[in-house]
Amino acid sequence: MRSDPTPTTRVLYLAGWGRSGSTLAESLLDQVPDLVGVGEIKFLWERGLQQNRRCSCGTPLRSCDFWVQVLKEAFGGIPGDAEAGRLDAASRRFRTRHLPGLLLRSAGPPDTEELRWYFGVLRRLYAAVAEVSGAKVVVDSSKFPSYLTALLRVPGLDLRVAHIVRDPRAVAYSWQRLKHDPDAPNGALMPRMHPGFTALYWSAWNLATERIARRAGLPYFRFRYEDLVADPAGTVRSVTRLSGVPEAELPLDGRGELLVRPTHQVSGNPVRFRSGAVPLRLDDEWTTRMPSRHRYLTGAVTVPLRHRYGYRDS
Numbered sequence: 001m002r003s004d005p006t007p008t009t010r011v012l013y014l015a016g017w018g019r020s021g022s023t024l025a026e027s028l029l030d031q032v033p034d035l036v037g038v039g040e041i042k043f044l045w046e047r048g049l050q051q052n053r054r055c056s057c058g059t060p061l062r063s064c065d066f067w068v069q070v071l072k073e074a075f076g077g078i079p080g081d082a083e084a085g086r087l088d089a090a091s092r093r094f095r096t097r098h099l100p101g102l103l104l105r106s107a108g109p110p111d112t113e114e115l116r117w118y119f120g121v122l123r124r125l126y127a128a129v130a131e132v133s134g135a136k137v138v139v140d141s142s143k144f145p146s147y148l149t150a151l152l153r154v155p156g157l158d159l160r161v162a163h164i165v166r167d168p169r170a171v172a173y174s175w176q177r178l179k180h181d182p183d184a185p186n187g188a189l190m191p192r193m194h195p196g197f198t199a200l201y202w203s204a205w206n207l208a209t210e211r212i213a214r215r216a217g218l219p220y221f222r223f224r225y226e227d228l229v230a231d232p233a234g235t236v237r238s239v240t241r242l243s244g245v246p247e248a249e250l251p252l253d254g255r256g257e258l259l260v261r262p263t264h265q266v267s268g269n270p271v272r273f274r275s276g277a278v279p280l281r282l283d284d285e286w287t288t289r290m291p292s293r294h295r296y297l298t299g300a301v302t303v304p305l306r307h308r309y310g311y312r313d314s
């Protein structure tokens with residue numbers, strides 16, 4: 001047997017298209033003692049370090065005790081603006097610009113010294129998150145298929161993919177909502193997108209995620225947002241099994257609320273700022289409020305993947 005002295009860090013990659021419920025899923029997974037949910041690591045350099053946006057604990061990232069400890073463990077100190085900029089630039093080599101390419105081949109920039117440095121940094125970062133949190137598995141909800149292709153090239157990671165999907169009509173409706181973003185500079189709204197584009201992205205992202213995971217032979221589990229809300233304990237158990245750690249009881253109270261402890265998530269949906277009792281209710285406002293032309297457009301564009309995921313015409 002080959003002896004490998006290199007320690008590995010287990011990373012559960014939470015994949016899926018935006019507004020599919022990944023932030024809620026991450027908050028649930030974070031309740032499992034062996035898992036730690038740290039948000040969208042892809043954005044640590046730009047939104048976290050350069051813009052010093054708030055961690056989900058409410059503290060600006062550069063002052064958050066958890067992240068300060070992680071960054072000291074990984075780098076000996078908090079990277080300055082120039083280094084954070086260099087890391088962000090490296091992460092942008094894995095952008096979604098040519099998503100169709102990801103469906104056809106393992107697209108990715110060639111190996112350069114700069115990228116090898118970047119991969120080394122990521123390796124140290126994930127190891128430091130595990131070390132400081134004491135968790136066995138780091139949950140990264142970056143979601144991007146393109147960033148998953150970057151992680152495939154980081155040495156010392158034991159990668160597993162939990163892929164969340166949601167009815168594309170609900171997703172398209174959510175992308176149309178006017179929603180305040182408490183995280184954005186200058187009190188901006190969350191980005192909006194036309195249902196036609198949302199539907200195209202929904203199909204391409206989900207297909208790309210499946211294909212990248214399959215091609216790389218990664219352990220993979222797909223689950224639906226609707227099932228997570230209907231049966232949080234059962235769904236979290238399945239994802240926990242994929243993570244290879246013992247199952248744990250979720251802190252659910254009798255009213256179907258989850259008692260969420262404060263987390264340290266970088267970026268993500270504003271619901272990450274909630275802690276305490278968080279209601280687990282299906283958000284299905286789209287079924288009554290979505291204009292029918294948007295519903296038909298989204299429904300038509302997302303066939304046949306929508307049918308394969310069990311979302312029927314309605």
Ligand SMILES: [Zn+2]
Nearest residue numbers: 055057064264
């Ligand atoms: Zn924090």
